[in-house]
Amino acid sequence: MKIKQIYFVVVYFILFILFSLHAHGREVKIGLWSDIEPKSVRYHSEKHEVWLFEGTQNAQLKKTLHKDTPFSIKLSGKKIELYQGSDVLETFDTLYIYPNAIHADFTLKNPYRTGNYKGKLICYAHTNGYLTLVNEIDIEWYLCGVVESEIGRIKQTEALKAQTLCARTYVIRGYKRHLQEGFHLCDQQHCQAYKSVSTYKPVIDAVFATKGEVIMYQGKLIDALFSACCGGVTADAQEVWNKDIPYLKPVLDGKYCQGSKNFKWSICLPYSEWRKLIPAEDSIPSILYYIPDQSGRPHKILYRNTESIMNDNTVRTQLRLRSAKIKYTIQNGSVWIEGYGFGHGVGLCQEGAIGMAKQGFTYQNIVKYYYKDVILGYDTEMDTVE
Ligand SMILES: [Zn+2]
Ligand SMILES: [Zn+2]
Structure with missing residues (x-):
């Protein structure tokens, strides 16, 4: 030859x-x-x-x-x-x-x-x-890259492991999302952020120490939603997206995320912005207030004699607020908003997970705290990926 x-x-x-x-x-x-x-x-x-x-x-x-x-x-x-x-x-x-x-x-x-x-x-x-x-x-x-992209170069190993389980569960549950385009997931927030592979040792260690481990509810992979900070109480998926998911219910979290960087914030909006929440047919804007749900996010908006059910996402995205967990007062044509948390607030609270890890909790404790009645296990579904 x-x-x-x-x-x-x-x-x-x-x-x-x-x-x-x-x-x-x-x-x-x-x-x-x-x-x-x-x-x-x-x-x-x-x-x-x-x-x-x-x-x-x-x-x-x-x-x-x-x-x-x-x-x-x-x-x-x-x-x-x-x-x-x-x-x-x-x-x-x-x-x-x-x-x-x-x-x-x-x-x-x-x-x-x-x-x-x-x-x-x-x-x-x-x-x-x-x-x-x-x-x-x-x-x-891949998960090393996602975990670093989603939670950053933090030191708390147990919080990194908890984030890893969310990310791994998400991939295996959602791997068909882009099959028509010839791949499984995209590298954007639409799926999970993946900016680069990670070279940060604590992230790599957390991923490989939990290799293959996922979060399940009644034998199925969970929708492992998370947000940067819940602001003291996690949100109910029902209030945010009208989805009744038994493991995504409000959890009191103040003792773990309180004092973190996104826990509390405030802004002042012109009244005209606030008015955008009011349906056009309602011409008298002066009476407007909301009834918060049990996690402190807006549930019902009342004006005059009508009431409208707003979901959290509408309030948050229309006003471009960091979260929907807000209190407000109206003064001199401005609306003063005091807000808590960052993101939709459903599921695991990243800053709360860091707080729990600092207090000595394990990643199993953290995952089971934010997702009710779940178990940790291994899933073989990805083995069949073509
Ligand atoms: Zn995508
Ligand atoms: Zn929290």
């Missing part, structure tokens, strides 16, 4: 081993950067050789590039062009970039964004005319 043939046999043998490992691993496909609709991106694998394939099924090896050989990927019509400098090296319909080591790091960069990732990258044209970038990555390494 010629040297080139031997080379290809060796490469295919290694790939066979890697694909076999892949079949037993838990990998997820995450759609990157769709919010900025990229047209091009620069790829750099500093430490590993990469193999470039056409397609993902029956992939055809078209090129190998040495480590530390950055290149650019550009969308041209529906084709993917591979550039080095101003030269087009190769053209693909679907470009599959496969590093020669598991969990290898690479960097993506364009004028608008930079991110560090691990694993594989798939590139193809989106039907809306931009470059689809999909990171195929081990689920636990």
Whole structure:
């Protein structure tokens, strides 16, 4: 055999081993950067050789590039062009970039964004005319990126583990969200924030110490909602989204999140802004007050003789408030609002979880405090992900 043939046999043998490992691993496909609709991106694998394939099924090896050989990927019509400098090296319909080591790091960069990732990258044209970038990555390494993106570089390990369980439960429950676009989840708030892989050791330790563990209610994965700060009482999913979910009911949290950075805030709004909450047919605005629900968020808004049920999201999003847990007074044409918490307030309170961890509670205590009557367990559903 010629040297080139031997080379290809060796490469295919290694790939066979890697694909076999892949079949037993838990990998997820995450759609990157769709919010900025990229047209091009620069790829750099500093430490590993990469193999470039056409397609993902029956992939055809078209090129190998040495480590530390950055290149650019550009969308041209529906084709993917591979550039080095101003030269087009190769053209693909679907470009599959496969590093020669598991969990290898690479960097993506364009004028608008930079991110560090691990694993594989798939590139193809989106039907809306931009470059689809999909990171195929081990689920636990993906979770490290999510946990750091969602809660930051905090020191409290037990709070990091609690956040990890929420994130892992969310991925496995929601992995079909973007299947029609060719991936499982996006990297935006729509699914879970995933800005980069994490290099922060406490996050990595928290994720791998709880590997595979998820939160369940009556044998099913829960909707593991969380917010930055509940402001003293978590919200009822019923009040926020009209969904009666038994494990998402108000929990008194003042002793854990009180005094945290988002616990209390205040603003002053012009009365005209406040008036936006009142239906147009009500011409007399002077009598307006709300009846709070049991977590202190608006439940009913009353004006004159009519009453309207506002859900928390309407109040919060229409007035662009940090949370719907508010008290207010009207003075001299202005509305003075004192607010508590940040976000919808349903489920786990991140600042409360940090407070509990500081007081010595474990991640099991934390998770079971915010989600009623749940158990922690392991789920195998992701093993069937195609
Ligand atoms: Zn999404
Ligand atoms: Zn709280």
